[in-house]
Amino acid sequence: MARDLATTLAWVETGTGLCASAIAGLSEREYGAASALPGWTRKHVVAHLAANAEAIGNLVRWARTGELTPMYASPQARAAGIERGARLDAGELARWFTESAATLATAMAALPEEAWRAEVVTAQGRTVQAIEIPWMRSREVMVHAVDLATGLTFADLPEGFLRELREDIRAKRGPGAVPNVEGSLPDVTAYLAGRPAGGVTAAGGGRPPTLPPWL
Numbered sequence: 001m002a003r004d005l006a007t008t009l010a011w012v013e014t015g016t017g018l019c020a021s022a023i024a025g026l027s028e029r030e031y032g033a034a035s036a037l038p039g040w041t042r043k044h045v046v047a048h049l050a051a052n053a054e055a056i057g058n059l060v061r062w063a064r065t066g067e068l069t070p071m072y073a074s075p076q077a078r079a080a081g082i083e084r085g086a087r088l089d090a091g092e093l094a095r096w097f098t099e100s101a102a103t104l105a106t107a108m109a110a111l112p113e114e115a116w117r118a119e120v121v122t123a124q125g126r127t128v129q130a131i132e133i134p135w136m137r138s139r140e141v142m143v144h145a146v147d148l149a150t151g152l153t154f155a156d157l158p159e160g161f162l163r164e165l166r167e168d169i170r171a172k173r174g175p176g177a178v179p180n181v182e183g184s185l186p187d188v189t190a191y192l193a194g195r196p197a198g199g200v201t202a203a204g205g206g207r208p209p210t211l212p213p214w215l
Contacts, residue, residue: 003135003164005116005131005134007160008134008135008138009108009109009134011134011135011138011142011158011161012105012108012134012137012138012141013105014138014142014158014161015137015138015140015141015142015145015157016101016105016141018141018142018145018152018156018157019046019049019097019101019141019144019145019148020097020098020101022145022148022150022151022152023042023046023094023097023148023150026042026090026150027090028089028090030042031043031046031090031093033149034149035147035148035149036146036147036148036149036195036196037147037213038213040147041086042148042149042150043085043086043087043088043090043093044082044083044085044086045144045147045148046085046093046094046096046097046148047081047082047083047084047085047086047088047093047096048082048085048140048144049097049101049140049141049144050085050093050096050097050100050101051078051081051082051085051100052137052140053097053100053101053103053104053137054100054103054104055071055072055078055123056071056104056133056136056137056140057100057103057104057107058070058071059071059120059122059130059133060104060107060108060111060130060133061107062118062120062130063111063115063116063118063120063130063133064107064111064112064115064118066118070121070123071122071123072123075123078123101141104137108133108134111130115130116129116130116131117129117130117131118130120133122136135164135168138161139165139168139215140215142157142161142165143165143193143195143215144215145157146190146195147195153186153190154186154187154189154190154193154195154197155184155186157186159185162185162186162189163185165189165193166185166188166189166192169189169192169193169214170192172214173192173211173214178192178211179202179203179208179209180202180203181200181201181202181203181208182200182201182202182203183197183199183200183201184199187199187200188200191208191211192211192214193211193213193214193215194210194211194212194213194214195213
């Protein structure tokens, strides 16, 4: 399934909804509980998602105006922003997530057709066309919706998204970095993303090696 703009925009909306549902009604204590990501609470994950929406919005602005607008001022500034966000109370953090996601959705919806062909640079230094922006955001909201550890699994994510994510991770990790494994689409994709995937086996049987978290 090829990634087209309408599809990736829809995945952003779906993933944002999954995140919103995952955090809806969480108490302050529940927000501060551990996420599925080592060293991060749920607050860290939500703060990352809110800051990422603003950073992705910088790329949308770059594509629209032609003005160089990096995602983050620096890796240190990115990390510091997440830590500040993780110290917000539950209500403030939820509002930041909701408002930043809505602002980004509005900006992407208003981007002229020709601007989607503009080149921008990701936080990792890759030059991509702006049409990749919704795919970048969809990965964040989909995968981190699971990382919030409120009951969602990779099996709850759209099949088309999982197929694209599986191939994207294989390409990003590089040739020879990913072993051949067998299992269901959700389990294999979770495994490739460095998340728990009990149903995956190495080709020929046995447990595959553990992969570091991706994204």
